[in-house]
Amino acid sequence: MTLTRKLWTGIGAFIILSPLGLILPDHFKAGPAWGEWGVEEIQKMTGYVPQGLQSLSERWKAPLPDYTFQGWEGQDLVHLSFAYIISAVAGIAIIAGVALCIGKVLATEHE
Amino acid sequence: MHIPDGYLSPATCGVFGAVMIPIWTAASKAVRKTLSVRQVPYLAIGAAFSFVIMMFNVPIPGGSTGHAVGGVLVAILIGPWAACIAVTVALVIQALLFGDGGITAIGANCFNMAFVLPFVGYYVYKLISLNSPAGSNRRIIAAGAGAYAGIALAALCAGIEFGLQPLLYHKANGQALYSPYGLNVAVPAMVLVHLLVFGWVEVIVTALVVKYLQKQNAVFFEGGRS
Numbered sequence: 001m002t003l004t005r006k007l008w009t010g011i012g013a014f015i016i017l018s019p020l021g022l023i024l025p026d027h028f029k030a031g032p033a034w035g036e037w038g039v040e041e042i043q044k045m046t047g048y049v050p051q052g053l054q055s056l057s058e059r060w061k062a063p064l065p066d067y068t069f070q071g072w073e074g075q076d077l078v079h080l081s082f083a084y085i086i087s088a089v090a091g092i093a094i095i096a097g098v099a100l101c102i103g104k105v106l107a108t109e110h111e
Numbered sequence: 112m113h114i115p116d117g118y119l120s121p122a123t124c125g126v127f128g129a130v131m132i133p134i135w136t137a138a139s140k141a142v143r144k145t146l147s148v149r150q151v152p153y154l155a156i157g158a159a160f161s162f163v164i165m166m167f168n169v170p171i172p173g174g175s176t177g178h179a180v181g182g183v184l185v186a187i188l189i190g191p192w193a194a195c196i197a198v199t200v201a202l203v204i205q206a207l208l209f210g211d212g213g214i215t216a217i218g219a220n221c222f223n224m225a226f227v228l229p230f231v232g233y234y235v236y237k238l239i240s241l242n243s244p245a246g247s248n249r250r251i252i253a254a255g256a257g258a259y260a261g262i263a264l265a266a267l268c269a270g271i272e273f274g275l276q277p278l279l280y281h282k283a284n285g286q287a288l289y290s291p292y293g294l295n296v297a298v299p300a301m302v303l304v305h306l307l308v309f310g311w312v313e314v315i316v317t318a319l320v321v322k323y324l325q326k327q328n329a330v331f332f333e334g335g336r337s
Contacts, residue, residue: 011163018166031175060214062209067211096159099154
């Protein structure tokens with residue numbers, strides 16, 4: 001097996017294990033990362049929602065918000081884990097594709 | 112460390128976007144010079160690795176979560192400029208497709224995680240590894256130290272960016288317009304959790320993969336550039 005194939009296999013293993021990044025925080029009752037709160041959480045923490053933050057946040061409707069399907073926010077961990085894996089596969093497919101294109105464009109003149 | 116939309120003022124976002132444009136330009140020039148065709152798959156693998164490692168949210172029980180970035184490892188393997196491009200691709204897709212990190216904050220997030228993190232990590236690695244043999248333990252330690260320094264400095268930058276907002280942008284009654292916490296709260300909050308918890312995840316992942324690759328293909332570690 002070539003090294004690149006081995007490394008892609010490793011990425012595949014990370015994809016399968018990725019729901020740990022969802023399940024562990026849930027199990028240990030950990031909230032979002034510092035500075036990545038939603039407006040309701042800021043309201044709770046500071047007693048108000050900063051005006052500019054309110055108008056700028058949540059303007060962009062991501063197709064797979066927070067690595068799940070739209071409308072799946074309240075789903076159980078099994079569903080969310082499934083969506084998380086699909087998100088990982090979709091994200092990696094696009095990212096690898098874009099990086100390969102950039103790499104091909106930049107590296108062509110080299111050899 | 113993914114700053115969402117609304118936490119930084121439009122002007123701050125503009126500044127970091129403007130700062131990143133020459134960095135991205137320099138990165139594409141540097142990569143054009145140094146990246147060989149057979150290394151292109153590693154650029155894609157590096158971007159994919161950074162993306163997937165960021166999905167592993169590590170909990171602080173009862174507190175917040177965070178994650179490794181993987182950018183120092185990518186910088187050690189294919190160079191800091193190529194790592195800058197790889198992590199940028201991951202961050203842009205995270206913002207557009209998953210709403211992880213703001214669209215308006217792409218410049219700032221790329222500055223922290225695709226520029227400061229891989230470059231600090233890479234040069235700490237170079238400084239400690241010096242001319243040690245490709246398969247030496249010293250290189251593993253150097254990689255770990257680079258990972259730790261890289262993520263800590265990136266977190267410091269994010270903390271400063273957050274913390275400057277209420278100083279620069281607030282209403283007459285003192286209410287913040289964007290991120291509400293000042294430097295005295297934002298900097299320690301960002302730096303401490305990365306020094307104590309998430310930085311170690313970056314260290315372990317980086318060191319383990321370097322150790323594995325030393326056995327697989329030591330060419331990655333000869334003269335710093337394969």
